[in-house]
Amino acid sequence: MIRIGLLGCGRIGEVHSRSLSRLPGARLTAVADAMPEAADRLASQFGAQARSAEAVIGADDVDAVIIGTPTTAHFDQIHAAAAAGKGIFCEKPIDLSSDRVRACIEAVEAADVPFMTAFNRRFDPHFATLERRLRAGAIGEIELVMITSRDPAPPPIGYIRTSGGLFRDMTIHDLDMARFLLDEEPVEIFATGACLVDPAIGEAGDIDTAAVTLRTASGRICQISNSRRASYGYDQRIEVHGATGMLSAANVAENLVEQAGPEGFTRAPSMHFFLERYEAAYAQEMAHFVDALVHGARPKPDAQDGLRAQLLADAAALSLAENRPVALER
Numbered sequence: 645m646i647r648i649g650l651l652g653c654g655r656i657g658e659v660h661s662r663s664l665s666r667l668p669g670a671r672l673t674a675v676a677d678a679m680p681e682a683a684d685r686l687a688s689q690f691g692a693q694a695r696s697a698e699a700v701i702g703a704d705d706v707d708a709v710i711i712g713t714p715t716t717a718h719f720d721q722i723h724a725a726a727a728a729g730k731g732i733f734c735e736k737p738i739d740l741s742s743d744r745v746r747a748c749i750e751a752v753e754a755a756d757v758p759f760m761t762a763f764n765r766r767f768d769p770h771f772a773t774l775e776r777r778l779r780a781g782a783i784g785e786i787e788l789v790m791i792t793s794r795d796p797a798p799p800p801i802g803y804i805r806t807s808g809g810l811f812r813d814m815t816i817h818d819l820d821m822a823r824f825l826l827d828e829e830p831v832e833i834f835a836t837g838a839c840l841v842d843p844a845i846g847e848a849g850d851i852d853t854a855a856v857t858l859r860t861a862s863g864r865i866c867q868i869s870n871s872r873r874a875s876y877g878y879d880q881r882i883e884v885h886g887a888t889g890m891l892s893a894a895n896v897a898e899n900l901v902e903q904a905g906p907e908g909f910t911r912a913p914s915m916h917f918f919l920e921r922y923e924a925a926y927a928q929e930m931a932h933f934v935d936a937l938v939h940g941a942r943p944k945p946d947a948q949d950g951l952r953a954q955l956l957a958d959a960a961a962l963s964l965a966e967n968r969p970v971a972l973e974r
């Protein structure tokens with residue numbers, strides 16, 4: 645039985661608690677939050693004890709911690725958990741600074757503890773099936789990858805101001821998917837962007853619309869299309885074009901009912917946002933983390949995957965700022 649401590653009882657902390665509650669090999673022992681009422685709520689909902697973050701990290705009855713606190717808190721909590729010899733499941737992004745991500749990796753490697761970066765989309769059943777078929781050679785050599793990733797509506801402007809920008813906050817998921825699907829590191833990135841959804845986002849120094857192109861050494865190309873707005877719901881699609889065929893994963897609709905009439909056909913909108921659309925992915929990623937701990941294996945995506953995606957996000961920001969393609973370190 646793997647005993648888990650949770651740091652951060654907000655939106656994502658609740659998702660992970662629910663996933664854990666369905667795993668027979670794991671138990672949520674203790675939870676912590678800067679707001680005691682948030683910790684008390686999850687503790688009573690999932691049969692855990694509410695403690696301070698320090699007490700959770702140092703506890704003898706905790707084998708691993710889930711870090712679901714705001715990104716600014718990850719660095720200190722990763723260092724403390726590594727020093728305490730705990731396995732670590734850390735929400736994305738690990739940190740907004742690549743240098744600080746490297747420092748986290750050093751601490752994790754020095755302590756030799758398992759570490760997983762929470763890129764949940766790799767575990768989405770649709771995208772995971774697509775990736776398995778790619779690896780099995782279903783469409784031959786990969787030539788083009790297209791990732792569409794558009795939120796239904798922008799987050800509050802206060803969130804935008806501390807988010808690290810669209811590339812580090814939102815595109816980072818797609819950059820990880822690009823690496824996952826291309827199966828080859830990108831060597832060049834070009835990003836362009838604009839503020840078309842809400843002028844307040846531009847005034848906060850960010851963009852809300854972006855197109856990112858990645859190229860690998862062998863010439864494979866990936867295009868990412870991002871927007872902070874999609875009037876028809878959360879838009880999450882993937883298409884991979886290969887030498888002998890094409891694989892695609894469409895949006896997941898709220899239901900499969902189609903209505904027909906003289907005006908044409910109507911279908912339900914896409915699932916509203918990430919909590920609904922990726923519910924199964926969150927459950928699968930937690931199952932993978934627990935399974936790795938049970939078998940003494942290293943979970944994946946790991947800290948290096950977290951760093952790689954972060955470096956791509958940094959390069960995208962540089963490309964946008966200087967309006968030029970940016971070469972990437974191998």
Ligand SMILES: NC(=O)c1ccc[n+]([C@@H]2O[C@H](COP(=O)([O-])OP(=O)(O)OC[C@H]3O[C@@H](n4cnc5c(N)ncnc54)[C@H](O)[C@@H]3O)[C@@H](O)[C@H]2O)c1
Nearest residue numbers: 652653654655656677678679712713714715717735736737
């Ligand atoms: N993988 C995904 O799809 C996904 C989705 C949402 C959020 N996230 C990531 O998860 C993290 C949390 O996001 P959220 O949306 O759940 O935020 P949230 O604000 O809903 O929850 C964060 C919680 O952490 C608590 N907290 C703040 N500082 C703390 C500290 N030092 N110690 C303990 N608790 C503390 C807050 O009181 C709050 O309850 C962020 O890094 C975010 O990028 C990932």
